[in-house]
Amino acid sequence: MNSFKKFEEFGNRTAVYAEREYSYSEMLEIADAICGQVGERTLVFCLCSNNKESLFGYVGFIRGGVVPVLLDASIHIDRLRRLINLYKPTYIWASSENQDLLKVMDSSFVFGDYTLFRCPTFFQHDLDEHLALLLTTSGSTGSPKFVRLSYENIFKNAESIGKYLDINADDKPITTLPMNYSYGLSIINSHFICGATIIVTDASIMKKEFWDLCREQRVTTFGGVPFVYEMLNRLKFEEFNLPSLRKLTQAGGKLSTTLSYKFAKVCNQKGIQFFTMYGQTEATARMTYLPCEKNLEKVGSIGIAIPDGELILHDDNGNKITAPNVIGELIYKGANVSLGYAESLFDLSKKDENNGILRTGDMAYFDQDGYFFIAGRIKRMIKVYGNRISLDEVEGLLNEHGHNCICAGTDDQMYIYTLKEDRVQIKKIIKEKLNLKGFEIMKIEDIPRNHFGKILYSELPKYG
């Protein structure tokens, strides 16, 4: 199952607008040329920005059975080197101006502003036949852990999304999220398989050129994480005049009830369909959606399972919860559940370890009408401006650098507690290594622990 192989049927339809129009035929010619240079099935890194080069490279690799790892183009060179050592890609598709790569690698192919860099050491990868793509798990904490996705995962999820959002060839989404982020990529995949036109821009919604492009290209839809909606709110979205806009989607974390309500209302008034959704990279992208006609009545809900997916709640003993308003662990079943994780190249030959079942790690309940609501997280994960951050990973990173710290917090509010006067250094590390914002550093006298030495996060100042 590889729906990108059927793109020929869209022929002269416009696939991408990036400074000019590219038809599906033209995109395929370029995409296949990039992948053709790689040749046989192997592993490549793709350093992504929202530009035509990244996008065509991705399309070519998926069509040609080459497995790409999608990484953010702004990845720190230390982290990139670490990933190269762990995964030994054969090629890296990246900006031609990437000085770090230019110094040590040969160029084998150029398209636009991108170069296919050949890695000096060759490794013969043993790739499972179903493996299509690798995505990072947490936005920027630098974890070398990837989610292994199959061709079936990608295209089954894209098909389900196409169904509930009623995507058709006339849709014109504009990029608002990084394409290496599962939600951003799912917008691209679900629209490409319907023959739609993707408006590609690296400009943020805070720029005039973004909105000029929206008007000029008559954009019909875009997606956003909660922070995007906070920005839209700040920009007084309700006063915008964008007659072509028909659909807005929201995922990547819980939007505050106030803003959910406000956007549902504003969108309903403007004749825009507003969808709240829930997903994880471990399920390719999306697991639930709130039908837009319910967005006021069921405000705050993640909705129901996507077409061909199923949601179940388990109690502490692993038994299925059948009564409404009882909290349990949210389990998802569907063809979009990933094959598993990879922590090094040796995991790339692994078979499907999940068998279509994902323990989400989120606690949830459903109401009397069967609509699901997230109650909290089991693991110590928070979202900071849409990026999933593991508090344990941040603690680990700081400890690696010699700072004895603990981390706590809730979505968009991370607290770092330190025992020493090292706030400046900690701030520098977080800024440089993780490029994170929205955190506060506090000095404490000692770390509250119970008799077993377990940290009592609830007894920390402010957070507790």
Place this chain on the structure above:
Amino acid sequence: MMRNIEKYRNAFINALDLEEDDVCENLALGVTREWDSIGHMTLISEIEEVFDVSLDSEWITEFDSYLSGMELLKRLGVDFINE
């Protein structure tokens, strides 16, 4: 009293966590590493506060560099020259 240009410079230092020496006329949204969308939101709030102005969406989306911000503030009556 602090001069407007100093207030403006300080807004960048505070909002974007820049060092004194980092502030220059070349700063631009999406180019300067610290000036991303999140930084932009903080910067807007900071400017609104220190100059006691209210910035609309047109202002916010046209403000994309150190110099364009000064031009836009001049339109709102902030004087950077004769003070």
